Amino acid sequence: MSGCAGGRRPAGEPSPAEVGANEIATGRRTLLKLGGAGLAFSSLAAQPALAAGAPLKDTKKRAYVLVVDGCLPEEIDGALTPNLRQLRANGLRFPRARSMPIMETIPNHVMMMTGVRPDRSGVPSNTIYDRKRGEVRTMERPDDIKVDTVIERLNRHGLRTGTVLSKDYLYGIFGGRATDRWEPFPLLPVTEHAPDVFTMRAALAMLDDLDPHLMFVNLGDIDRFGHSDVTGPLGVKALRRLALADTDALIGTFLDRLKSTGKWRDSIVIVLADHSMDWSTFDRVVSLQSTMDGDALLRGKVQIAANGGADLLYWTGPRADHERAVARMRELAVKVPGVLSAHDRRSPSLRLGPQAGDVVVYCKAGWRFSDPSPVTDNPIPGNHGHPATRAIPFFIGGGHPMVPRHRASSTIASTIDVAPTVARFFGLRGEPQGGWDGRSRL
């Protein structure tokens, strides 16, 4: 399976859940049972080493980052999401907000927490071709992230952090970074995500019993229902609408809990998506593998990591032929029906880093990639990764005085702005080595 639909891991490699269980079994994390409904959490067994300077642990400030995975900005203008709409209207919104390449779940969640682009974070896409292992795999290992996250920075200042991540691969890549972590359950087969009703129960339990300063929550239903919604290409989006209404109601309970417990006045609530969504019919599928293999120079020397609306092409032939091969891959790709554009991965605007291969190919709106097999690798109608899925909702609410009221900004915001915003909110001094790529939106 390509892109967003569940993890793709080499044979014999443990799943994120197995890695997490091992952390608990070996005593690196301590298992907690909270919420009275069988919810499992784990906490770091040892307190992280504190950074120099005064710890911030006495602060009342709380930051909640709620990711409505795959949501389109205009979906919040409908009647299905009254809670999100009100939160947006009362706070500061960014109507020009965007996901960053590749417009996929894992890289954009990593950008949210690191504040840097993939050429620095090491995570350009959901799926890469791992040159060392010679296999296509999902970026779901904790050591795939090469830089500090704001989670770890807050830990070092004595603050408590929590992750409540509905998707198995997000749970995997953020690993044991947070002081407190939800062990997602139940995970649905195929989608490998926990339904939002369970994720929200976990978020509320963590709020009530662990009260972390920063909580990072991924709500996966809007994305997962969107991927599988066969009415999407017709514009009906029946499943998707159900998910929007349900998830909005759950977020309403979360906001109510903040208010009823008095946390609201000390809180910022950052709501955003990691990417949006586009739908294609069964006859609008692009598969580049056969095109590459049909060329004498490229035959058998191109590996493809398919990421929904983006294909990453890797040259595996002789280094001496690299430049010629890159030019040839681009030339051939743009001629394929449904392809929007093909870029040299080294293009300065992409900032994807070498993990993303040599050529990045985007499809047009209403199309999707399925590689290497045009039939079996990506049968789902909902996809993202291409420019048609770039726009995202992004707004900041909450009762803390730092939150502007009833405002909209005409500046561009993006997923890389979350970490600097959180850092600014808590008053963290300094920036990561090399500085933030994003900027605080407060």
Next chain:
Amino acid sequence: MTAPTSLSSPVRRRTVIATGAAGATLTTVASNRRADAAAASRRYFQHGVASGDPLPDAAVIWTRLTPTPASRPGSGKGPRAEVEWEVASDQRFRRVVRRGTFTTTAARDHTVKLDVTGLKPATWYHYRFAYRGVRSRVGRLRTAPAVGSSPRYLRFGVVSCANWQAGYFAAYRGLAERDDLHAVIHLGDYLYEYEPGGYGYGMDDRDIRPHDPAHEMVSLADYRRRHAQYKTDPDLQDAHAKYPWIVTWDDHEVTNDQWKNGAENHQPRREGDYRRRRARAHRAYDEWMPVRMNGTAELGDGDRLYRRLTFGNLAEFSMLDLRSYRTEQVETLLPFPVPTTEPAVSDPDNTITGAAQLRWLKQALTRDQSLWKVIGNPVMIAPLAINALPDQVVVPVNDLLGVLPDDGFPINVDQWDGYTRDRREVFDHIKDHQVQNALFITGDIHSGWASDLPYDAATYPLSGSAGVEFVCTSVTSNNLKDQLGVPARSAPTRAVEAAILVNNRHIKYLNFDDHGFSVLDLTAKRAQMDWFIIGDRAVKDTRIRYSTSFATKVGTNRVTQVSGPVGR
């Protein structure tokens, strides 16, 4: 933004108040001097002053000098003359920030046009000209906000289609009387080419005031004289003096239904080579309008009119030229509003923009410099058709037979409906790149419209929308009610409006009855267009009143009616 104080013309709006005999004497002397100065000013600067194309650090200023009585527009007569100009940050010119001398001659019809640079962004300035110690009236302009800045709001007057013969320019008076705009957008048909009796008021083309020259404009002298005549209108002069203008042309700046190599109202046998006629029209336009053509205020360096103007990160205007590069309109048997079934409107070889301008427009949309991608669009882009069929039906039928227009049977092939492949390319580009907040503002059709822009009109709203379009009505040019010779809001126009709305679910507002102007207000939350309408065009001081407002919330690509106008 700072609301500037009102500027009144020294000629038209002077009020004298005297108290006591001494005061009366002094006032009379002063008044006489001012009257003399005003008369001299009227003599030298008969056509007012104007400004345009504001940038963060520059703007074009304009006037026309009449150095001698013989130096009439288009006459080719008159001496070389030195005109002084100055720009100040205050109304009394105590803080002059730029000044200079401009040399004009009969070769440029004694027009004065220059690009004043070194200005501060988002700032009101005042400007004036002087000849032999006699000053022009004072104009004012506002520079654009700085690149990257976030203006809280932007507000523009929007007008099109002003036919001198059809009546008085009360709509321009409406703009000049406001004090809350940042600029005026003119979307074309600033003037008309017709001879007296050729196109006027109502179905019998009565001339409320006849054109000069008294024949269709064809020669360079004709175009100059016609421009000059329009610029003697006091309401137009006031509107030009009050705000910088951002203009584009439609067809009548040259002649009716022009395309790149001809026009409906051009007869080569009598009127010569079309491209030469157009070059003369463009030359006069460049001389007489406060606009940068080919990116400069110079004359004779090219006539490219499509251009971008950026207002911080809130709005970027792409002003289109949809006449100079288009292929010929598809021939139809019956006139507007009778639909045509001609499939050639979807011929991929037909273009309304030309290839270069289409590439440029797509770049403007993708580069995403600002929240609102405003397209100054001389003719309507919203599909306006009947019997639209879904793409899933049309595409295979046309692949086989090529007998159907892409987007239904269009009512007016002179607009984007006659060039559906260009429209599809723009809309596909918007969709492929998820371009947000594309906002087309449009003129040409002498009626008010607010519309979503469906990707597929037949399946709308399921197909989604590429943006929205607001269409201002005409200043004076005949609308459907006038052409039918029926009263406003009577059954015939209501019937046509109803038929169009039923067949085009994306169109939310349509008014075939009124003339006037619009006000476009942009914030980071929404874009709103207000329509103001005038009474009888034949009455100089006819009443102006508010009509309706529609808005689009940011990111939605849909229009909805809102309760009232902005800023009043």
